[in-house]
Amino acid sequence: MYIRESPREASGCMRCDLRLLVAALGVVWGSAACDAASDTTLQCLVCHETVTPGVFHDWTASRHAKRALAEVLAEPEPSRRFGRLSATDVPESLRAASVGCAECHTLNPEKHADTFDHNGFKVHTVVTPDDCATCHPVEREEYARNLMSHAKTNLEANPVYHSLADAANGPQRLEGGRLVQDRPSAMTEADSCFACHGTTVGVEGTRSRNTELGEMDFPVLTGWPNQGVGRVNPDGSAGACTACHTRHRFSMAVARQPYTCSQCHQGPDVPAYKVYMASKHGNLYASHGNTDDYDALPWVPGRHISTPTCAVCHASMLSSPDGRVLSERTHAYSDRLPWRLMGLPYAHAHPKSPDTTIIRNQAGLPLATELTGEPASEFLIGPEEQAVRLGRMRQVCLNCHAGGWVGGHFAKLDHAIETTNQSTLTATQLLLQAWDSGLANGLAAGASVFDDEIERMWVEHWLFYANSTRLAAAMAGADYGVFADGRWQLSRNIEAMHQWVDRRQRPTGGQ
Ligand code: HEC
Ligand code: HEC
Ligand code: HEC
Ligand code: HEC
Ligand code: HEC
Ligand code: HEC
Ligand code: HEC
Ligand code: HEC
Structure with a gap:
């Protein structure tokens, strides 16, 4: 781990050095999010503000960037639970700062086959449910009980289902007037069934790539990119929290919208979204969705929302106006x-x-x-x-x-x-x-x-x-x-x- 053990105050000089370096590079340092960031994350930001500005700005807009973990942990139950953090015990080394690039991309390096040396840090690209579980253990445990987290293996390791996949995807040709169907390629499978069910993300060595900051080595990932719900990750964990919590905002409000689910629940075999949009609930969503409050916690039906979305019926924590939990949240x-x-x-x-x-x-x-x-x-x-x-x-x-x-x-x-x-x-x-x-x-x-x-x-x-x-x-x-x-x-x-x-x-x- 590259997260510093020392408290933030003790490393003031380094932060100054970084700011100077940033100034010297002529980069505009315009975000309050950087104040709560750890020293290691600041070093990522020095490059990534310009290398991947989309990632940088998305992250600064996220809750993860806003305040130090210690501050969130200090909130009393139940407001901390309402306040989105299910861990009661987070490693000491993570508490002083907010959740930045390094806090996610350098967690559990020894478990990750995709860990690579990156400008002095041991970084991995595929941040997994097991990584998120450092701070969100309840969500990870619940999600592991969700059919979705098994969607990849349920399909791949069931010979009947797999032959359905072959019948759908296999290329057909004529052989002496007879129709013959071959097995689909791995690429076709990744582009069809496994796009939603999830691929297995593997590592096939490293390759040097020419970036805007010169040559750098990166792992060659197979089955990538993919955000299928049952993805099998390079640390052995199953699932992609990003199927619903898109990086790098990781917004709960987005996950509460029906569009998030529509990506996969739309075809003639799985038409939940189309059914919903054709229902009275969907009708009301189309009429009031833009004024309803999808960020509120606790979430009070009637007060914050006039109609249920997918999340309301299947997942959300719902409260009475006086704050009693009526429905427990579940992943x-x-x-x-x-x-x-x-x-x-x-x-x-x-x-x-x-x-x-x-x-x-x-x-x-x-x-x-x-x-x-x-x-x-x-x-x-x-x-x-x-x-x-x-x-x-x-x-x-x-x-x-x-x-x-x-x-x-x-x-x-x-x-x-x-x-x-x-x-x-x-x-x-x-x-x-x-x-x-x-x-x-x-x-x-x-x-x-x-x-x-x-x-x-x-x-x-x-x-x-x-x-x-x-x-x-x-x-x-x-x-x-x-x-x-x-x-x-x-x-x-x-x-x-x-x-x-x-x-x-x-x-x-x-x-
Ligand atoms: C010296 C500049 C520099 C620093 C410091 C740096 N990065 Fe990067 N990083 C890059 C560049 C350049 C790329 C390549 C982007 C591309 O593919 O064009 C990259 C790519 C990445 C990728 C994508 C890898 C892939 O699979 O393609 C991740 C994840 C990443 N960096 C995370 C981090 C984290 C986390 C830190 C801090 C611990 C960090 N970086 C520090 C320059 C830097
Ligand atoms: C199938 C979609 C989906 C997936 C996949 C998913 N979530 Fe969620 N998540 C939601 C929804 C919907 C909510 C809003 C729940 C509510 O309204 O109470 C939510 C809320 C949350 C919250 C905020 C509330 C809380 O529980 O403290 C966290 C944190 C969270 N999810 C973490 C995760 C993690 C970690 C994973 C991966 C292990 C994950 N989620 C996977 C849909 C998903
Ligand atoms: C809350 C954890 C978290 C934080 C904080 C975080 N990342 Fe990520 N990052 C992820 C996840 C998760 C993925 C994608 C994995 C997936 O698709 O499931 C990812 C993917 C990436 C990628 C690859 C994106 C692509 O499309 O190729 C880069 C580059 C990256 N992150 C850089 C950063 C940088 C830079 C920061 C800080 C500004 C950062 N990350 C902060 C979790 C995080
Ligand atoms: C180092 C701890 C840490 C890690 C790792 C982490 N989170 Fe979080 N996450 C937090 C904290 C703290 C909050 C609440 C911030 C607040 O309430 O101010 C939060 C909030 C959230 C929320 C709610 C955001 C909202 O809009 O309400 C979601 C969703 C979430 N995290 C998903 C994830 C996912 C997915 C991962 C892994 C890719 C992850 N987190 C990794 C600490 C972490
Ligand atoms: C990336 C694709 C994807 C997204 C996004 C997605 N799902 Fe799914 N969902 C699946 C797949 C695949 C399965 C089937 C898993 C299996 O049967 O093995 C599934 C299964 C389900 C099931 C049945 C679970 C059971 O135990 O019977 C429900 C309910 C569901 N999803 C609701 C949602 C909701 C609500 C959302 C949005 C918050 C959502 N899904 C987002 C792909 C997705
Ligand atoms: C667009 C996303 C998507 C694609 C592509 C997709 N599925 Fe699914 N699949 C789903 C969803 C969503 C469910 C769950 C639906 C429900 O519970 O109503 C599901 C469920 C399943 C199940 C049930 C598994 C179980 O054990 O419960 C099987 C089998 C299945 N799909 C086979 C396939 C095959 C074969 C393909 C490719 C030919 C495929 N799917 C492509 C989204 C998808
Ligand atoms: C947040 C509030 C809310 C929740 C939760 C909710 N509904 Fe509704 N529902 C409504 C409203 C409002 C209407 C529209 C009533 C009208 O048209 O006058 C409606 C309409 C309906 C209709 C439409 C009847 C028709 O002929 O079109 C049915 C059926 C229904 N709801 C069943 C359910 C069921 C079953 C659940 C739980 C699984 C549920 N609702 C949860 C608010 C809600
Ligand atoms: C008014 C509440 C309500 C809303 C809104 C709602 N659902 Fe459902 N959903 C249900 C009920 C009730 C069932 C049937 C549950 C059962 O009998 O097991 C169901 C079943 C499902 C199933 C089938 C699960 C299975 O095991 O086969 C899927 C998938 C699903 N919903 C996804 C969604 C998605 C995606 C959305 C949003 C586009 C959505 N739902 C919106 C109430 C709702």
């Missing part, structure tokens, strides 16, 4: 989720562990239900835990609605889960017919279950239409439950799948 979104609505292929009770690779159904497949819908119950939460989680979600609604409104809403959601699962079962029965009669190569043939035409129709059934219908019911955006990837498409697709199988099975039929 483990499953705390408020009784169901796993994203059905692969059926919706089911939420999994017990965020690591979904451990799940096996009766058929031995790494899926949370059988192909015919029965849940792999030993891996899923039971009705009691579901009730606790629903209770937490309902508590959010009750800030603005009465019990009858909320009860009626969730009854409709339960019904949508039931009817969409039923529709997926019908589609699956048609697929099983196609496999049994040799019209498509399925499980028994050891082939991909996602690449034949009928299989792709089946995938769209649950991945697009059933998911969309359930999300529309969960978040009150009815449009996405009917003609926009909703119930109409479900019924039309059953019709089309039935036709597909029927025509080929009839001896006189076929094309």
Whole structure:
């Protein structure tokens, strides 16, 4: 570590030297943020104010730059907790100064495969959840329980999901009139699925680069750049806090806005954002979002915000006007989720562990239900835990609605889960017919279950239409439950799948 052990006062001379040096270089030293910075960070700033002005100014505008850690730590509970710092014990060496370049980029150097010698400092580029945990241990621990922090491995280490990725991404070519699909390249995977799910960031040696201050050595990072939610980092940790807390402002207000989530929750398979924007809540957000207060702590529904955003329902700490905490903040979104609505292929009770690779159904497949819908119950939460989680979600609604409104809403959601699962079962029965009669190569043939035409129709059934219908019911955006990837498409697709199988099975039929 290069953070000085000595208190700030004792190093006054060095700060003067730096200021002089800066003056000599003709750089304008215009920020109060520099007053709270450590000596080491000042040395980073000497170069980085001009080398990366975007980074510098973003950081000076952040809360991290504003005041010394000791000052924040001195605040009494609960205002310190409201005041954004969950650590009660931070290393002595970090307390005297604010959170600057060095405080983040030189933490835990021995754990980082991406640590490199940089102008006399041991710096790493990829600041990880484990680094943030020096000061935000509660958020890191909760986030580790969030499905999102496992998004990379959940996809990569599940052979069924991975063959879905291959069917989506693999380049196709004709071989003697036959269509052949190859495996996608690592670059394609990083540019598609892993853009959101996260890559593995590795280090492949060092390379010298010509910078505006001359030649310098930097590590060559693979799987970079990436800010996927389940990114596997060079210190072995999982996740990217930057998926929602963009560097270098690390603003909570940004994370509370729906745009932050829209980046990944928008496609036909995962249309939460589109559903939200089509809902009354999204309508009110579009009308009042620019005047509501997204920086307030404690956050009081009604006083600071007129409508819930994604964060309000899934994550935020909400308080009563007299300061009582009504909903605890969580970075483990499953705390408020009784169901796993994203059905692969059926919706089911939420999994017990965020690591979904451990799940096996009766058929031995790494899926949370059988192909015919029965849940792999030993891996899923039971009705009691579901009730606790629903209770937490309902508590959010009750800030603005009465019990009858909320009860009626969730009854409709339960019904949508039931009817969409039923529709997926019908589609699956048609697929099983196609496999049994040799019209498509399925499980028994050891082939991909996602690449034949009928299989792709089946995938769209649950991945697009059933998911969309359930999300529309969960978040009150009815449009996405009917003609926009909703119930109409479900019924039309059953019709089309039935036709597909029927025509080929009839001896006189076929094309
Ligand atoms: C002598 C000037 C100088 C000092 C001092 C300095 N840097 Fe840099 N730094 C640079 C230059 C130049 C680059 C290259 C920017 C580019 O890629 O064009 C760089 C790049 C970086 C990068 C990106 C590395 C990558 O993977 O590409 C990080 C992170 C970084 N510096 C952090 C720091 C931190 C933290 C400190 C203080 C502990 C610091 N720097 C001190 C000049 C400096
Ligand atoms: C999926 C988006 C998302 C990710 C990823 C995420 N956060 Fe947050 N974070 C939020 C939201 C939303 C809030 C606002 C919560 C509220 O309103 O109470 C927040 C608030 C915070 C706060 C301020 C309040 C507090 O808890 O003291 C800190 C600090 C924080 N996050 C740290 C982290 C760290 C560290 C990580 C990585 C381990 C992380 N976050 C990952 C969405 C995210
Ligand atoms: C609160 C911790 C934190 C502080 C303070 C911080 N950084 Fe960073 N920095 C990060 C994170 C996190 C990333 C990106 C990692 C990721 O994408 O998940 C990053 C990335 C960078 C990069 C690479 C950006 C790119 O797009 O290639 C540079 C350069 C950098 N930081 C320099 C600095 C400098 C200079 C300062 C001080 C002005 C600073 N950082 C302060 C956490 C921090
Ligand atoms: C050395 C300690 C330290 C480290 C390391 C650190 N933070 Fe912070 N962070 C703080 C403190 C202190 C505050 C609160 C400042 C205040 O309230 O004045 C804060 C505030 C925040 C906030 C709330 C900002 C807002 O707008 O309300 C977020 C989000 C956050 N940090 C995210 C991160 C992330 C992500 C990382 C890692 C990339 C990180 N922090 C690393 C000390 C740290
Ligand atoms: C960088 C992409 C990305 C961003 C940004 C993002 N998410 Fe996600 N989210 C994902 C991925 C990928 C998953 C699926 C993880 C898995 O199933 O393994 C997911 C899963 C979820 C889940 C389901 C969790 C569960 O346990 O069932 C919720 C809820 C969620 N995200 C809400 C949000 C909210 C709210 C925000 C914004 C504050 C947000 N996400 C921002 C990519 C993202
Ligand atoms: C634009 C961002 C994004 C991209 C690109 C993306 N996903 Fe996802 N993925 C998500 C989100 C968001 C979720 C969670 C949605 C929810 O919970 O409703 C998710 C969840 C999943 C899940 C559920 C995992 C589990 O264990 O719960 C699988 C499987 C999956 N995606 C496969 C893929 C495949 C395969 C690709 C590439 C062909 C891909 N995804 C590309 C955002 C993305
Ligand atoms: C009014 C509250 C509310 C708002 C606002 C809201 N959600 Fe939801 N969300 C819910 C409820 C309720 C569920 C269903 C929970 C369950 O039954 O498990 C849900 C489910 C989800 C799921 C599916 C989780 C799973 O396990 O399959 C995702 C992903 C999600 N929301 C993301 C978002 C995003 C992104 C936004 C903002 C664009 C958002 N939500 C806005 C209440 C809300
Ligand atoms: C911050 C306050 C707030 C929270 C929290 C909140 N809502 Fe709302 N909701 C509203 C307002 C305001 C309206 C619009 C009422 C109107 O149109 O008169 C609304 C509208 C709705 C509607 C729209 C009905 C329609 O026909 O368009 C439904 C359904 C709904 N909310 C359900 C929920 C559920 C379920 C939750 C919790 C998961 C929730 N709300 C959380 C404020 C909130």
